[in-house]
Amino acid sequence: MNGAEAFVGTLKACGVEVCFANPGTSEMQLVGAIDKQDGMRAILGLFEGVVTGAADGYGRMADKPAVTLLHLGPGLGNGLANLHNARRAASPVINMVGDHATYHLHYDAPLTSDAAGVARPMSDWVRVSKSERDLAQAGAEAFAVAQSYPGKIATVVVPADHAWTEGSAIVAPQLAAAPAKAPAEAIEAAAAALRDGTGPKALFLGGRALREDALVQAGRIAAATGARIVCETFAARLHRGAGRVPVERLPYFGEQAAAFLADLETIVFCGCEPPVSFFAYPGKPSWLSPEGANLVRLASLREDAPAALTGLADALGAPSQPANVQQSASFPADDADKLAPAGVGAVLSALIPENAIISDEGATAGLAIFGMTAGAKAHDWLMLTGGAIGQGLPLAVGAAVACPDRKVLALQADGGGMYTPQALWTMAREKLDVVTVILNNGSYAILNIELMRVGVQNPGPKALSMLDLRNPSLDWCSLSEGMGVPAERATTVGEFRKALAGALAAKGPRLIEAMI
């Protein structure tokens, strides 16, 4: 078999089943190999940001990697923003990036670029294949790296001649290392801090500590110690809703976040580092934890969070069950009201289906909606981990591929949605069960707030125009239908309720343009 077949065969032997692809000429042998490989699904994206964002969504939900197929340095470049988000989510992702044949590189043909150089800033691991036989070996290594708990970004650069040369063979899968355990000393220190601390306390959770099994342990700890349970502002995947252990989300703006944490005297971190402000602002601190508080690391992002929390709960002699679980609750809203974020949140609090997956890139509106849906039916909430907008729709694609039996809801701000609208086409092509809600306020609303927060005085019309999306207004129904996804517009709470109920009752992609 040729190198491409051995590479793809090795990935399949490792358990990789999905390829999100946007190939070009230098990847035609990889396309041929995927074509021949039983059990490897190929999903086309019309833009590379869709491909990498979908791989992120798939990785978050499947807890194993999909592979991307990208066209040289420029194609990889188009996928970098969502790889940045995937890396910040600690998602497992394997990238296969085609490159010119090794002997062709020195001619400096027009598409020649430093593909490994493009990969490095957003990859945890980059490997350039050395031969047609080494290519399969690189695949096995990439899988092991991508599966490093909880996940990493592994990129393999594939010269075209390694792909097409015969004489390669499938390599046996490498077992990913088991997750590292938090040290016993860390568990003891956290137990002592929570037991002995006299003032207000919190568990601060991120990464895998936000899955249901870990949250049950956190709930036991809270029952034993009175600690609050707080999560990072932008988590990869949070289990929440009725019947689950509730979690308070750290506010986005730095001064609000600092105030939120200000009275805590003990904070135990599990699955993440102490929070810092998203951006720097003149004269405002970046570090958010209160001065003088006792900050204790129970487990890092790369240590087994559920095991560490279980160990801590047991060390505290905590009760076997959490004392506090989320009650079912929804918000009322008057159908005659003009639609606003609160109306969207109220309708969602009532209509989110059991076991739904929410891809939230709702920006300013998303923060309000999150708060109102705490008591909805149990669901997964996926957030914009790296701040590179254009994640929401691709992430929904990947989540729907990973979980075909669950309803996916994409809450997408209009500004961010315009970075990767091509995801809608892939939803239509693959008949993915995704309801997209475009939160259309005609503005980069967050930047209108930030402009003042960073100290720009008296912005003129030129500055304000750079934050305004209404000249001309985007017609998302038209965009959606142009890519094959049926769409309707809602301007009142009643219209939104009816549209959402209809979309949720149907199977397959729908878009609702919520005019807020």
Added chain:
Amino acid sequence: MNGAEAFVGTLKACGVEVCFANPGTSEMQLVGAIDKQDGMRAILGLFEGVVTGAADGYGRMADKPAVTLLHLGPGLGNGLANLHNARRAASPVINMVGDHATYHLHYDAPLTSDAAGVARPMSDWVRVSKSERDLAQAGAEAFAVAQSYPGKIATVVVPADHAWTEGSAIVAPQLAAAPAKAPAEAIEAAAAALRDGTGPKALFLGGRALREDALVQAGRIAAATGARIVCETFAARLHRGAGRVPVERLPYFGEQAAAFLADLETIVFCGCEPPVSFFAYPGKPSWLSPEGANLVRLASLREDAPAALTGLADALGAPSQPANVQQSASFPADDADKLAPAGVGAVLSALIPENAIISDEGATAGLAIFGMTAGAKAHDWLMLTGGAIGQGLPLAVGAAVACPDRKVLALQADGGGMYTPQALWTMAREKLDVVTVILNNGSYAILNIELMRVGVQNPGPKALSMLDLRNPSLDWCSLSEGMGVPAERATTVGEFRKALAGALAAKGPRLIEAMI
């Protein structure tokens, strides 16, 4: 003034008048500085590939740089593909890339990335500001680098605290160095080769050798020596049409290109290097010039091409005028015929307005249309220099901003158009005089050809589906109107002729979806 104001003021003092922008929070001070700076136009793109592609188009037409405004490493990442094309076009471009405040970087906040590392693969020069005063100095240096003949990509990373700190000042412009002259020995060697060579000869031209002044000199040389005049397959900007010195374009596919050049015994290169195949193919040569031919470099891309050609023409004692200029010519086409690339070419050959600018990312269809429009009214033809698709619509934006009194025509293949469709919104917002023709064949047609050329045997449905854009079909009229650009669809030659004539007679953006 703060660092941002000094930086923007320095760029303005250098002569920069346009900023293509997609800012975020860390660039708010730069937004404020642009807002205050008289004579600096701000043009918003909804995606960074639009921003960098527009800067390329502006640079090709204005022969001076615009500045881009991009949001940290991920925002720059989204712009890399079109920066790759701009670099291959040797366009002058300055990028200003915001970054976190220097003191905030070590906190590793979610959007933290290696912005300089992202910039390097697609920039000729990267500079990280060292202080609020150094930021203005970096601006002056960036302008000088960008203006290096014929143009370079200069990227400045701007930490937010340098932008907002007071105490900076505008720096005096640095004069760009004059273009290097081709050595006298190169002119003598080229003259001797053309004079003494007995077999078929050609001038092979690229870069600035394809502007009208240089082509007149090439025509003189052809008149004196009988040399053919050939240009690279993908040139940044070619002056052509009725009354101009005609140029033969090297074919795209390697074996056709080699055959095209096969009988030449002498080739003189000016403004480019000897051509190589775009991709490598198993068993086919990458080097295209015939073995044993006398290859002479008259001037490199970075040497003054018109001066070198003038020197060569004079050394040959050539007549003062070309013997051969393009006659006016157009192709007939039956209005009742179903539309195909030949029909589009025929209609364009008759309707291209005097002094129009064509942004050609027509891919397979574009190659046919190019051949048929040689005898149209005089125009500029801009090509996909780096092979990273998604250039065509953004390039048209930039060309229209640089040349508001000229009609711009974007010939855009459907597959490539989906990488940067957001350019249509900027056309609408800025009321740019661009007619976009989408060449919709529902396919990555080039890849269907390449799949066989690289030796993939008997591709199955999974492989073919990855090259097919018809499931679902894209409705470009719907997409265009969703972004504020009026659109109509043409399925026959007559419909296309009527739509194009109407769009050309109007002012402002229009889109025609040509079903080919």
